[in-house]
Amino acid sequence: MGIIQKVIDFFDERYFKYVDTPGWKPTVPNNMKDFLEGVMKKPIPDYATHPMYCLGGLAFAAFLLQIATGILLGMYYKPTPEAAYESVKFIMTQVYMGSLIRGLHAWGANIFIAAIVLHTFRVFLTGSYKKPRELTWVLGVSVLGLSLFEGFTGYLLPWDQLAYWATTVGLQIAGTVPVVGDIIVQLLQGGPTVGPNTLSRFYIIHVVLLPLTIMGILAIKFLMIRRQGISGGL
Amino acid sequence: MKKTTRRNLVKYAAVCGIGFTVLNSVPVVLRYVSPSPDWPMPKGQVKPGPIKVADLKDVSPGSFTMFNFNFGKITLVGGLWYLEGKVTHQRKGATQADGKDMGGGANENIGLPDEIVSYCLLCTHLGCIPKNWDPEQSILTCPCHNGMYDISNGASVISGPPPAAIPEIKLEKRGEEIWAVDWKDLNYVKTLDVYKNKGAV
Ligand code: HEM
Ligand code: FES
Numbered sequence: 001m002g003i004i005q006k007v008i009d010f011f012d013e014r015y016f017k018y019v020d021t022p023g024w025k026p027t028v029p030n031n032m033k034d035f036l037e038g039v040m041k042k043p044i045p046d047y048a049t050h051p052m053y054c055l056g057g058l059a060f061a062a063f064l065l066q067i068a069t070g071i072l073l074g075m076y077y078k079p080t081p082e083a084a085y086e087s088v089k090f091i092m093t094q095v096y097m098g099s100l101i102r103g104l105h106a107w108g109a110n111i112f113i114a115a116i117v118l119h120t121f122r123v124f125l126t127g128s129y130k131k132p133r134e135l136t137w138v139l140g141v142s143v144l145g146l147s148l149f150e151g152f153t154g155y156l157l158p159w160d161q162l163a164y165w166a167t168t169v170g171l172q173i174a175g176t177v178p179v180v181g182d183i184i185v186q187l188l189q190g191g192p193t194v195g196p197n198t199l200s201r202f203y204i205i206h207v208v209l210l211p212l213t214i215m216g217i218l219a220i221k222f223l224m225i226r227r228q229g230i231s232g233g234l
Numbered sequence: 235m236k237k238t239t240r241r242n243l244v245k246y247a248a249v250c251g252i253g254f255t256v257l258n259s260v261p262v263v264l265r266y267v268s269p270s271p272d273w274p275m276p277k278g279q280v281k282p283g284p285i286k287v288a289d290l291k292d293v294s295p296g297s298f299t300m301f302n303f304n305f306g307k308i309t310l311v312g313g314l315w316y317l318e319g320k321v322t323h324q325r326k327g328a329t330q331a332d333g334k335d336m337g338g339g340a341n342e343n344i345g346l347p348d349e350i351v352s353y354c355l356l357c358t359h360l361g362c363i364p365k366n367w368d369p370e371q372s373i374l375t376c377p378c379h380n381g382m383y384d385i386s387n388g389a390s391v392i393s394g395p396p397p398a399a400i401p402e403i404k405l406e407k408r409g410e411e412i413w414a415v416d417w418k419d420l421n422y423v424k425t426l427d428v429y430k431n432k433g434a435v
Contacts, residue, residue, distance in 0.1 A: 075267055094273050096265045 020229030084159035345407030
């Protein structure tokens with residue numbers, strides 16, 4: 001068996017030829033009604049209604065909330081050293097419900113991370129990472145890592161003392177990684193110390209690069225979960 | 235009608251709950267994104283309306299200060315003088331093409347002596363800011379083309395290209411403060427082309 005065939009079999013076994021629920025049509029239907037029924041009417045096993053199985057959904061809801069509130073913050077936030085702090089202050093004191101929106105984003109970030117971590121524990125403890133779900137696990141852990149990074153980059157944006165020094169310390173920690181540490185710091189910092197370039201880089205990473213990447217990974221992840229179903233109970 | 239099962243009831247309750255939450259957020263978001271009158275103005279701009287220009291204790295005979303004001307359209311620069319000697323508020327050389335006298339007249343400032351006057355520092359010639367002040371002769375000169383205004387006499391033009399006097403700003407004593415409250419003569423300001431072109435009236 002050639003290596004290519006091996007790769008094809010690998011994905012077939014885990015996605016393309018895998019069906020968990022007898023009678024559920026995984027093929028792309030050729031009309032909208034069937035499509036919606038496929039999406040809405042897939043039966044889930046009883047054990048999967050347990051709250052522990054809702055953590056992934058909670059994390060996703062929190063992610064959607066971060067996008068909604070993040071877009072609203074972006075309507076006033078200005079990513080330059082001169083204007084960043086002032087614009088956050090402006091959101092907090094002048095904009096209608098601004099402190100609520102920022103509060104939702106800052107607290108939502110914590111809930112989001114907490115939900116992903118707990119969700120990861122659940123997946124680990126129920127052994128749901130086993131074949132055929134290895135790839136789903138890998139994607140999930142990537143999302144966890146990217147989300148922590150999302151929180152780290154977002155934290156710099158208010159550009160106050162807390163933000164500045166948290167980033168300085170965080171980047172110094174990154175700098176201790178063997179071999180690539182220095183390169184990482186150079187790339188993220190964009191200068192000899194945390195400065196204007198760092199703010200620009202963190203901003204674009206925070207609002208464009210990571211959200212898009214996370215969305216892409218989640219899309220694939222959800223497709224796989226649909227196909228593979230929820231893993232058996234304990 | 236479909237029979238209301240427990241499942242359906244829960245479903246409708248959930249849909250209504252979510253729908254209610256989402257709909258409620260719409261007006262909040264709309265108001266969040268729309269401009270508010272409380273927002274600070276960009277640098278150098280002031281909000282429309284009366285504005286405090288000085289504390290009474292800070293002006294004394296001979297003083298000249300400048301301030302920003304906005305009577306509804308754009309931010310402009312005004313000058314505040316405490317003049318010495320004889321003062322009139324009568325504009326000369328302010329006759330319009332049709333011969334109508336736009337002379338201005340009496341002191342209409344509330345609670346302040348005749349000698350405290352205020353004029354808008356937007357040259358009626360081409361819109362520079364005349365601010366070279368000669369207290370000896372009470373002459374304000376525009377740096378652009380040497381237009382000269384006699385501040386002791388209604389800011390009348392005494393030489394140079396400006397076609398008419400710069401308009402007077404109405405002052406008011408509020409407590410121990412001097413406030414610029416409005417144009418003294420809005421109709422006169424409307425006859426000044428530079429003011430119209432700049433969107434000041
Ligand atoms: C993946 C989920 C996200 C997480 C975990 C996250 C996390 C954070 C954190 C921790 C902060 C600092 C909050 C503070 O101290 O006030 C922040 C700020 C910010 N985030 Fe996010 N964020 C996420 C998604 C987004 C998205 C999708 C956008 C925009 C499209 C966005 C835009 C912003 C902006 C503009 C700020 C600066 C305003 C502020 O500091 O309050 N975020 N984010
Ligand atoms: S603009 Fe003032 S004299 Fe020409």
